[in-house]
Amino acid sequence: MVSGTPWHVMTEWVRTYGSVVRFNFFNLNYIVVADPDLVRHVFATNLKNYRKDRSSYSPFLPLLGTGADLNCWHGRHTLRSLIGAAFRVEILAEAATIALEATQRLVEKLEGLVAKNGGQAVVVEMGEEFRLLTLQVIGQAVLSMSPEESDRVFPQLYLPIVEEANARTWYPWRALFPTESWRAYYRCINELNAFVTDVIRRRAHAFDEGRDPCEGRNVDVLDRILLGVQQAADADDASAGESPFTDEVIRQLRDEIKTFLFAGHETSSMMLTWTLYELTQNDRCMERVLGEANTVFVPEVESAGPDYAAFKDLSYSANALKEALRKYAIVPVVTRQAVEDDVIGRYQIPAGTRVIVPIIAIHQNAELWPQPTAFRPERFETSPPHAYAWLGFINGPRACLGQHFALLESKIVLSRLVQKFRFEACAKTSGDKHPYKIPICPIDGIHVLVTPRATQ
DSSP, X not given: OTTSOHHHHHHHHHHHHOSEEEEEETTEEEEEEOOHHHHHIIIIITGGGXXXXXXXSGGGHHHHOOOTTTTOSSTTOOHHHHHHHHTSHHHHHHHHHHHHHHHHHHHHHHHXXXXXXXXXXXXXXXXXXXXXXXXHHHHHHHHOOOHHHHHHHHHHHHHHHHHHHHHHHHOGGGGGSOOHHHHHHXXXXXXXXXXXXXXXXXXXXXXXXXXXXXXXXXXXHHHHHHHHHHHHHHTOGGGTTSOSOOHHHHHHHHHHHHHHHHHXXXXXXXXXHHHHHHHHHOHHHHHHHHHHHHHHSOGGGTTTOOOGGGGXXXXXXXXXXXXXXXXXXXXXXXXXXXXXXXEETTEEEOTTOEEEEOHHXXXXXXXXXXXXXXXXXXXXGSOOSSTXXXXXXXXXXXXXXXXXXXXXXXXXXXXXXXXHEEEEEOTTOOOOBOSSOSSOOBBTBOEEEEEEGGGO
């Protein structure tokens, strides 16, 4: 493993030795599985035998929670099913409006930067802009937070946690010494937990008292989840007369909300960042995104924005985003642990074995994806070559619940910005990846030259 990051080493192993590779590391058994048929077995066919391997992402647990109880709550109702219901079409339509409003704020910000530069093109690091924008969108959609509150609360809480979690992944000893970053890590965790818990408790208290928790605002994702919890409890005779919002339920909800907020902005912002970078390197792709945007964002709907149904026409933009997820494999590996003995294909899997799915290796497999290093959104005009050949949002019963939300938000942001501005590579533009951070991000952001199209 010393010759590179684990995911790059595993990719080389798969290329050299085949799609299944065993190894032992500090007396622990691992098996790398990069065959889509065998991945299906782990992610779907025998899902119950493969739990999340907490040891592989323990520094990120304060952001992601355990997820241990998602499938065991109120009989036939599971917390995961209640959460999934909150991401149905109604919230997607609302998310489109939220994404449009957030994009307009960024448009005005970029126009202001150009104006300050005397109307000349200006270099902007778009990765940070996308991070702030996606935090605003997920914060408003999930918790009804204003853009100002999102900007004030989340960046200063999430960034120290993510930075220290990435560092601890490579240097576990950092968890043992009370350095300034150690103190910042736990301070931010406590503040984030307190903030989210307070929001949940206040709304749960309103439900218990029979009051409307929305108080005149739009219904958001948390409202829908809490309503589902209440309805599930009402249908359970054993829970009659008791508040369903126990400390344990609130803790579970807190962890899931934190996961939405973290994954909901990190994945979307990196997907947008890498897609925009690729568009600056591929004029043909940029022109197709622009042409598509001009058919959806027409002058007649400039003020109110298109109807939700119109966003289905942003198919090339969606394909470009999917292709960026394929090429850059923002989450490069996923690890599961076998609960009981199993057989994957012709391979014996003893209980306790860690099964590593190297998403990056599958996405770079030339047999599945010809010319895998090329950026070709057209690949997704047809279905992937195998249901488990593209794992941008994992797949199977544990697939990302917010994947449709993320793609909808991102294609709106991307296409609208490309319509309003010309983005071009400049001397500071670099596609070099950070050597160890997850999600996979540029080592120094994505700096591009920004020019309003209307001024050309």
